Amino acid sequence: MARKRLFPLLLVALLAARSAAVECPASCKCSWVVDSLYADCSRRGLTLYPSFGTAPVEHLDLSGNKFAEFPREYADMDSLLYLDLSHNSIDNLAPDALIGFTSLRSLLLANNSINSWAAISANEVFKYATNLKRLSLQGNHLGSFGGPDYSQQLNSRSLAELDISATHIGVVGGDIVINQLPNLERLSLANNPHMQLAPLPSKSIRMLDLSSCGLQGLGASFVEALPILEALNLSRNTALQFGSVEPVVGKELRQLDLSYCNLVELDLSGLPVLTELRLRGNLLRAIDASTFANNTILELLDLSENLLRSIEGDVFGALKRLKQLNLAFNDIAYLNRNLVRGNDVLTELNLSHNILKKLTRIVSNSVRHINMSWCEISEIESTALSSLSIIQELDLSNNFIAELPNQMYSETLRYLNLANCRISGIRNSSFRGFPELADLHLNGNRLTNPIPPSYFRGNKFLDQIWLGDNPWICECQDPLFVEFYDFLTAKPTKLKDRHHLRCGSPPVYEGKMWDHACITAWTVSARSSKGEKVWSSIMLTILGLGILALCFGCCQKLVRKRKEHNNRREYAENHDELRRIQDLNERMLREESSTTLQQAQQEISLLPSYEDALLMPKMERPVKSMLDLSVTDRARKQLRRSQTQQDGEQSAGEEELQLDSRQRFRSVEMLSNRAKERTAQYEPYRRTGRMEYNNQSGSRRFSIEDSRFPAAHLKTQNLQSAEQIGNFQSYENSPYTKRKPKIAEIPPFKRVNIMADSVEFLTDPEYEDLGSKPGSPFAKRKPKSPINMQVNAQVYTMHQSAVAAPLAPAIEDYFKQAPSSSTIASDFQELNEPELASLPDVNPSTVSSSGAEFDVEQGKRKKRKNSASRRVSGNFSAAAAAADETSSSEGERHVQVHKPMRETLF
Incomplete structure (x- = not known):
């Protein structure tokens, strides 16, 4: 066996190598x-x-x-x-x-x-x-x-x-x-x-084909001219007359095809050695014993598709060598039982497509294949096959057969075709008389109930069954139904049309295959042996483990994918959040930039008054100024070194550098006190206040306790509105009305530009060149060192009759103007005459030239000391002077206090 299997493989390999x-x-x-x-x-x-x-x-x-x-x-x-x-x-x-x-x-x-x-x-x-x-x-x-x-x-x-x-x-x-x-x-x-x-x-x-040539006749001389002609095809010559005028003689002619020639009669007496005769599709109505009397060696006779109605019993008796007889597609209604009795070698008989109503007894000792399909047979005699001694195949399909007789018997029948009939039930003795039955066709009938396997107990060789196209009732829980299905599907499988085996009822299973309809109701253990159970359990266990492993892998993959999805989603959300924050910041920056002018106007209202600015001390830088950012490290070190030197050791250049580096700032403490002062709640009866000094830090703080006057934005006695207070540029008597900030060259904290001479220009000792300011009233003014004192200020309502004492020339012009008709009160507070009398005369005309030089030198030393030892103060009262710098010979002074108009940075 191994050699037999190996030889084809070697042959295929050899052929493949050769083809390559x-x-x-x-x-x-x-x-x-x-x-x-x-x-x-x-x-x-x-x-x-x-x-x-x-x-x-x-x-x-x-x-x-x-x-x-x-x-x-x-x-x-x-x-x-x-x-x-x-x-x-x-x-x-x-x-x-x-x-x-x-x-x-x-x-x-x-x-x-x-x-x-x-x-x-x-x-x-x-x-x-x-x-x-x-x-x-x-x-x-x-x-x-x-x-x-x-x-x-x-x-x-x-x-x-x-x-x-x-x-x-x-x-x-x-x-x-x-x-x-x-x-x-x-x-x-x-x-x-x-x-x-x-x-x-x-x-x-030897072979001549003259089919479809339109021949009308064939003379005897034509065949005689072909002495060894064996096969002649004259089919489809519809006007042909064969042997009607003169007989055709062919001593060697063995095969003759006269199909579809519309022959009504024929004469075959001149063809003694004829073995195959095909007369299919002609108009023959009757045949008798003389028709084939001289053709005794015929082996194949085809008379199908003619008009034959009756056939005598001894018509084919002389054809002793006849093997195949085809009488299909005729009008035969009665079949003589001795029709083929004398044909001892006849093996195939085709009687299909006739009008036989009943299958009667046929006598033959040689027929093995009988085809009686499409014959309208509705009844079968029980002895129909008893005279067919060696019958093997019987085709009764497409008839009107409703049941098989009980006594039907044949010991040699192997093939029985009952397909497409009207059989609705099978008896226990229907197939008992066919012990050699191996192939059974019951498809296309009306079977509904399962056939008990015991009905096939006598058919030991039955291995092919066709049961499809029947309206089966699928009772899956019925033991008989399960037993019949096991009988059909047990190995070797007998059922050959399994895909056509479908349920007709109940409606739930209609049109479904038996396997699909009853798979949920049937269990493997009920139809399998112990060994099969063991193997089934093992296979199910392996399958379950495989499914679990697959599910676990799928879950892990799903978790990873979900985690990746969440990470991507979080990343996208974070990215969107950052984008929103960026957009928000950009919008806030745009809003801040758009409201810069409004904030600047609001800050202007917080600027100190003119006299407060005069009394404010020189302040140190709390943060890095533009000078620190602009000058080099070397210049900054020289500036620090100059601050630590003694008074007499500084040169004129260093003094100028130090004076340039001193800028006036408002400290955080002063601004915070200003904010508290404005937001504090004042009671109506408390109108006194005092100015307190911190000896440790040198700063000033305005005490609102027992204050005589509230903040500027809370003063309602003067009938000032918030808009009039905030928009200070509308004041006609203010010296800061026309002041504008510098944009390009001045740092932000120095962007205050007065069209005329500024207060810094008038009061800063750096501008000592009096020749450049010949008309300045502050040219010879001495810087005064404030001492520790408490200022008691009183607020009076402005009226037309109040007469102020003569002021210093620096501000004399501002108060000598004609009084305005506006109802808005002046920001400067007036003092009574007794208080003005107590003030010392600071008229620069009474000061001598020698005294002026001394005062300038004393002011320089005072600025150097304050820049090194004291931080910026945020109070608007007079600063406390150092104990070691000023003498107390001048005594306690009463200072004229004005209401602050606005806050500004110098």
Whole structure:
């Protein structure tokens, strides 16, 4: 067995190796069939012949292309045996076209463009193909077969088969037509409907095809001219009269086909050796014993598709060698039981498509196959098969059979076809009489209930059952149904049409297969043995573990994907949040930039008054100023070194650098006190306040306790509105009305520009060059060191009769202006005459020149000391002077206090 299996594998491997070594063109498919190389280049639309080189091609198919000339380049291929050039565009064959094709045996030129018999050079071209056996010119428009001239006759000593069917041949016959074809055995002239047939004397023709040629008669001389003719096909000559005028004599004719010739009667007495007779599709109404009296050696008789109604019992009695009898498609209504009794070698009887109503007893000791399908049989005799001693196959399909008789018996029946009948139930003895039954067809009937397996207990060889296309009632819980299904599906499986075994009811299972309908109700353990249970449990365990592992892997993958998804989502949310924050910051920056002017205007309202600015001390820088950012490190170190030196050791340049570096700032403490002062709640009866000094830090703080006047924005006695207080530029008597901040060159904290001379320009000792300011009233003013004192200020309502004491020339012009008619009170508070009398005279006219120089020098020392030891103060009262810098000889002074107009940075 192993050797038998190994041999085909080795053969396939050898053929594959050989095909791999062959150089096959890309437009062809090459394959080895046993020892022959087949090249298939058909239906590729080729116009140029492919080259095979040295490949030993034996079978070459070039059909279905667009070749116009015969391929002479294949003349050197000694191995070429078969050449198919059908369905191309070849229109002629040159006399030397086949030179070199000495090995060619089959040449097919069917359905080309050859338009005349002369175009093929029939007398010359085929002489060079010395081994040519088969030639096909089918489908060409030849017009004739040879001609009166010898040069037009087909000449080939080796040709054995010639096919010139459907070539529009008009005349065939004559003495010299086939004289040059001494070995011609098969000649096909079929499908030449207008052909005139004359005798074709030939001692070599054995098979002649004249089908569909429109023949009306066939003379006795025609068959006599073919002494060794064995097969004659005259089918589909609808006007043919065979043997009605004169009998046809053929001593060697064995096969005769007269199908579809509309024959009403026939005479076969001149054909004694006839073995195959086909009379299908004629108009024969009756036959008798004399019809086949002289044809005793007939083996095949086909009388189907005729009009036979009755057949006598001894019609076929003389046909002792008859093997096949076909009586299908007739009108036979009664069947004689002795119809085939004398035919001892008859094996096949076809009675299908007749009108037999009942299957009666048939006597035969040789019939093995009976076909009685489509016969309208509704009843079967119980002894119908008792006289058929060796019957093996019985086809009763497509009849009206409702049930099988109980006593039906046959010891040799193996095949029983009851498909597409009307059987609705099976009895326990229906198939008991068929012990050799192996193939049973019950499909297409009306079976609803399962058949108990015990009904087939006597059919030990039953291995093929067809039960599909029945309206089965699927009672899955019925033990009989389960048992019947197990009987059909148990190995080896008996059911052959499992896919057609479907349920007809209940409606839930309608149209479903038995397996799909009852799989939930059936269990494997109920239909399996102990070993199968063990294996099933093992397999189920393995399957369960595999499913669990798969589910675990899927869960892990799902968790990873979800985690990645959450990470991506969080990243996207964070990114969106950052974008929103950026947008919000940008919008806030734009809003802040758009409200800068409003904030600047609001801050202007917080600026100190003029006299407060005069009394404020020089302040240190709490943060890095623009000077710290602009000057170099070396200049900054020199500035710090100059601050730590003694008074007399500083040079004039260092003093100027130090004076330039001193800027006036408002400290955080002062601004916070200002804010508290404005937001504090004042009671109506508390109108006194005092100024407190911190000895440790040197700062000032205004105490709102017992204050005589509230903040400027809370003063309602003067009937000042918030808009009038906030928009201070509308005050006509203010010296800061026309002051504008510098934009380009001045730092933000110094952007206060007064169109006239500023207070810094008037009061800062850095501008000592009095010659540059000849009209300044502050040119000779002494810087005064404030001492620790408490200032008690009183707020009085402004009125027209109040007369102020003469002020210093620096501010005299502002208060000597004509009083305004506006109802808005002045921001400067007026003092009573007694208080003005207590103030010292600070008129610069009373100061001597020597005293002025001393005061300037004293002011410089005071600024240097304050810049190094004291931080910026935020109070608007007079600062406390250092104890070691100023003497107390001047005594306690009463200072004129004004209400602050606005806050500004100098």
